[in-house]
Amino acid sequence: MAFYFVQFLTGLASAASLFLVASGLSIIFGVTRIVNFAHGAFYMLGAYIAFSLTERLSGALGFWGGIVVAALAVAVIGVIVEIVLLRRIYHAPELFQLLATFGLTLMVEDLVVLIWGPDDLVGRRAPGFKGAVDFFGQNIPSYDLFLIVLGPVVLGALWLLFQRTRWGILVRAATQDRDMVAALGVNQKWLFTSVFAVGVFLAALGGALQIPRDAVHHAMDLRIIVEVFVVVVIGGLGSILGAFVAAVLVSELNAFGILIFPTISLILVFLVMAVVLVIRPWGLFGKKEAPARRTPGLTVIPWRPLTSVERLASVVALALVAMLPFIAGNYALTVGAEIAIFVIFAASLHFLMAVGGLASFGHAAYFGLGAYGVAFLAKMAGLPMIVCILLGPLLGALGAAVFGAFAVQLSGVYFAMLTLAFAQIVWSIAFQWVAVTGGDNGILGLWPEKWAASPSHFYWLALGVSAFVVSVLRLITFSPFGYALRGMRDSPLRSESIGINGKRIQWTAFIIAGTTAGIGGALFAYLKGSVFPDNMGISLSVDALVMVLLGGVETVPGAIFGAIVYKALNIWLVSQTDWSKLVLGIFIVLIVVVFPKGIVGVVESVMQRRRAAAPKAAALSAKMEGAQ
Amino acid sequence: MKLSVSNLNSHYGPAHILFDIGLEVGEGEVVALLGRNGAGKSTTFRSIVGLVALREGQILFEGKDISTAPTHEIVRAGLGYVPEERRIFTDLTVEENLEVGRQKPRPGSPQWTREKLYKLFPNLGEMKNRPGGRMSGGEQQMLTIARTLMGNPSLVLLDEPSEGLSPKIVEQMVDAILTMKKEGVSLVVSEQNLHFARLISDRAYIIERGRICFAGTMAELDARPDIRDAHLSI
Numbered sequence: 001m002a003f004y005f006v007q008f009l010t011g012l013a014s015a016a017s018l019f020l021v022a023s024g025l026s027i028i029f030g031v032t033r034i035v036n037f038a039h040g041a042f043y044m045l046g047a048y049i050a051f052s053l054t055e056r057l058s059g060a061l062g063f064w065g066g067i068v069v070a071a072l073a074v075a076v077i078g079v080i081v082e083i084v085l086l087r088r089i090y091h092a093p094e095l096f097q098l099l100a101t102f103g104l105t106l107m108v109e110d111l112v113v114l115i116w117g118p119d120d121l122v123g124r125r126a127p128g129f130k131g132a133v134d135f136f137g138q139n140i141p142s143y144d145l146f147l148i149v150l151g152p153v154v155l156g157a158l159w160l161l162f163q164r165t166r167w168g169i170l171v172r173a174a175t176q177d178r179d180m181v182a183a184l185g186v187n188q189k190w191l192f193t194s195v196f197a198v199g200v201f202l203a204a205l206g207g208a209l210q211i212p213r214d215a216v217h218h219a220m221d222l223r224i225i226v227e228v229f230v231v232v233v234i235g236g237l238g239s240i241l242g243a244f245v246a247a248v249l250v251s252e253l254n255a256f257g258i259l260i261f262p263t264i265s266l267i268l269v270f271l272v273m274a275v276v277l278v279i280r281p282w283g284l285f286g287k288k289e290a291p292a293r294r295t296p297g298l299t300v301i302p303w304r305p306l307t308s309v310e311r312l313a314s315v316v317a318l319a320l321v322a323m324l325p326f327i328a329g330n331y332a333l334t335v336g337a338e339i340a341i342f343v344i345f346a347a348s349l350h351f352l353m354a355v356g357g358l359a360s361f362g363h364a365a366y367f368g369l370g371a372y373g374v375a376f377l378a379k380m381a382g383l384p385m386i387v388c389i390l391l392g393p394l395l396g397a398l399g400a401a402v403f404g405a406f407a408v409q410l411s412g413v414y415f416a417m418l419t420l421a422f423a424q425i426v427w428s429i430a431f432q433w434v435a436v437t438g439g440d441n442g443i444l445g446l447w448p449e450k451w452a453a454s455p456s457h458f459y460w461l462a463l464g465v466s467a468f469v470v471s472v473l474r475l476i477t478f479s480p481f482g483y484a485l486r487g488m489r490d491s492p493l494r495s496e497s498i499g500i501n502g503k504r505i506q507w508t509a510f511i512i513a514g515t516t517a518g519i520g521g522a523l524f525a526y527l528k529g530s531v532f533p534d535n536m537g538i539s540l541s542v543d544a545l546v547m548v549l550l551g552g553v554e555t556v557p558g559a560i561f562g563a564i565v566y567k568a569l570n571i572w573l574v575s576q577t578d579w580s581k582l583v584l585g586i587f588i589v590l591i592v593v594v595f596p597k598g599i600v601g602v603v604e605s606v607m608q609r610r611r612a613a614a615p616k617a618a619a620l621s622a623k624m625e626g627a628q
Numbered sequence: 629m630k631l632s633v634s635n636l637n638s639h640y641g642p643a644h645i646l647f648d649i650g651l652e653v654g655e656g657e658v659v660a661l662l663g664r665n666g667a668g669k670s671t672t673f674r675s676i677v678g679l680v681a682l683r684e685g686q687i688l689f690e691g692k693d694i695s696t697a698p699t700h701e702i703v704r705a706g707l708g709y710v711p712e713e714r715r716i717f718t719d720l721t722v723e724e725n726l727e728v729g730r731q732k733p734r735p736g737s738p739q740w741t742r743e744k745l746y747k748l749f750p751n752l753g754e755m756k757n758r759p760g761g762r763m764s765g766g767e768q769q770m771l772t773i774a775r776t777l778m779g780n781p782s783l784v785l786l787d788e789p790s791e792g793l794s795p796k797i798v799e800q801m802v803d804a805i806l807t808m809k810k811e812g813v814s815l816v817v818s819e820q821n822l823h824f825a826r827l828i829s830d831r832a833y834i835i836e837r838g839r840i841c842f843a844g845t846m847a848e849l850d851a852r853p854d855i856r857d858a859h860l861s862i
Contacts, residue, residue: 166727166730169720169724169727169728170728172717172719172720172724173717173720173724173725173728175719176717176718176719176720177715177717179679179699180711180715180717181728182679182698182699182700182703183677183679183699183703183709183711184703184728184729184775184776184779185700185703185704185729185731185779186700186728187698187700188700
């Protein structure tokens with residue numbers, strides 16, 4: 001009994017940091033409507049800076065002062081980030097904001113390694129809380145007791161801040177209606193900046209307070225951000241009390257989950273999250289929000305199927321690309337096959353995002369499931385390659401069917417966070433369930449059969465499948481199903497009022513996207529000859545997002561060009577520098593800020609302008625205006 | 629001149645909404661902006677306070693050009709705005725709503741305090757701690773006006789104050805507007821209800837499809853039943 005009680009207390013102590021970080025995220029989201037992916041990076045920076053300060057400053061004052069100064073220093077960094085970057089993208093679509101802050105995370109990850117090195121750092125114990133308290137023969141670290149008290153104290157302080165100060169009242173007012181607050185003479189810019197500073201301070205404090213408990217390392221940002229997303233989805237984004245309750249819930253589930261399912265403890269958290277979402281999609285303490293605003297299109301160029309000339313041009317282009325084996329060597333062909341596979345992956349995400357309006361942040365899960373599907377079939381069942389490639393993606397389809405059923409209940413940032421959390425769960429199953437998946441060692445020795453073994457044959461296979469998948473997705477886009485899906489994207493209420501079963505349509509789209517991603521994963525497994533948990537990792541999901549964004553979200557063929565350019569660039573970059581995350585992060589931020597329409601978007605608007613300049617088009621548009 | 633707008637053009641994305649709007653408000657004057665639904669009344673107000681991003685033209689407030697200033701600076705200069713949809717903060721109490729509107733006293737502008745406003749709108753004084761979301765439409769309308777007055781404005785743009793209110797509340801609203809005028813606040817009141825406008829205003833503009841098509845005193849408007857019928861009657 002005493003053991004379980006101590007386990008319970010450990011859970012409560014873990015909840016403190018989680019609550020600090022989650023409440024910071026919630027406060028920032030409430031006012032700025034930005035889901036700050038970089039929140040985990042600020043948490044990590046808080047820990048690193050606190051580590052350095054507490055190493056140098058001695059005594060109790062040095063320790064506690066170091067913790068507070070570290071959090072303040074990171075808050076200042078947050079203010080700079082807000083002023084330089086976020087102010088430019090407050091009116092951008094949610095996806096762009098998430099991506100920009102993700103780019104920031106990548107940069108911080110490499111910078112942290114540059115400054116502090118790649119090794120884990122073990123910090124000082126907290127003065128005054130070095131010992132343990134004996135509880136019926138079980139030891140409880142006294143620092144844990146301190147954290148257990150700290151959580152509710154911070155909750156109370158935040159409550160006072162938001163209820164009793166003018167600043168708090170302004171923040172609550174802005175959470176509801178930003179423009180109205182400006183129309184009453186409040187300078188929104190500085191309100192946003194101060195809110196961001198407070199949120200980042202909380203995250204950094206959460207990180208700094210971890211150093212007596214845990215080693216500081218350069219991957220702690222992603223671990224916490226996934227947990228924080230789960231916490232705010234359960235508690236309700238924007239609710240501080242919700243963040244507290246959900247942080248306790250998630251921490252306790254983790255503490256006891258380890259006892260019940262030692263290898264797949266995250267399953268328990270996932271199940272609770274699923275139940276909460278089914279009953280209250282907006283979280284335990286969140287408020288039901290009106291359907292997410294759709295930012296008016298960045299482009300106003302309407303989509304249309306290819307004309308016969310364009311169709312001919314595409315076939316010619318494909319034929320030319322198919323000539324590659326006659327001029328290029330084996331390495332180029334392998335790169336070519338990889339690019340063709342990523343065209344499939346990017347096209348499947350583009351279908352979900354651009355056609356369906358559902359920006360998934362965990363699309364790699366279905367890519368990876370397809371790859372593992374192939375690996376299971378080939379290694380365990382020993383089926384022939386062609387059967388594996390046909391059936392393997394069904395694992396992706398199955399995953400998409402299960403997760404998609406929950407995910408489409410939400411939209412906007414909630415959807416993005418939930419898909420990310422799902423992907424992380426799939427990843428951790430692949431990582432933890434060593435008996436079946438091989439864990440970190442993956443499943444090896446997965447080579448194509450003779451007919452597809454040579455680089456040129458495999459290249460043709462990948463290219464053929466890629467062309468087929470892209471064509472099918474295009475056909476679906478311009479089919480009645482595609483129209484219904486776009487209707488749901490543009491106006492859920494209007495679509496449902498003309499009899500479209502919106503959730504079902506979106507769910508179907510999710511499964512289509514998951515299956516096609518799985519096809520890409522299946523080919524990828526044979527290309528690499530192995531599968532690893534990283535085939536479903538966050539960074540792969542973000543790669544896909546960047547490909548779609550680089551090509552142009554609001555265009556139909558954008559994903560294809562985005563995948564080709566990005567993948568080629570990426571392969572080249574990794575061969576050139578050790579700091580590829582840093583470069584990639586800068587690249588992502590630049591795309592979002594400078595180049596939000598993507599390659600194809602820019603080309604299209606240039607062509608559109610030219611066409612509008614032509615006299616015939618001018619006459620036509622004049623006629624249309626007259627008719628209106 | 630308190631406020632002088634000339635050649636104001638506004639756009640929502642590609643749609644051109646306002647065409648060469650011109651209007652003037654004298655010191656201490658109450659001016660009505662009349663027009664049907666969708667004529668451009670609210671867009672005119674939103675353009676003046678800088679809530680419409682795409683606007684061009686000249687807007688002078690107390691002789692200062694505010695046509696490119698950000699919203700909060702315009703409001704802090706003493707130009708108050710009461711939006712049409714009320715837009716009170718439903719999670720905040722009456723007191724807190726007023727607090728959001730509070731600005732420092734401004735020399736030359738009438739000063740308002742909570743106590744003074746509770747006298748002007750006695751209903752509000754009785755529900756200081758009630759959340760805005762649990763108030764009736766009329767009470768919410770009073771709260772939006774009181775909230776804007778907390779900024780001590782010298783001119784208020786009041787968007788359709790009588791919309792959807794019961795006759796009894798409309799009467800209170802007329803009294804409140806006349807009190808504001810007596811205190812020295814200049815007002816532009818947008819209205820569809822000519823009867824209401826006649827009770828409060830000195831002069832009127834009529835707006836139709838984004839253009840001003842009549843400007844004159846209330847007496848001049850009454851002398852032109854053709855204009856009234858063409859642009860206002862239902």
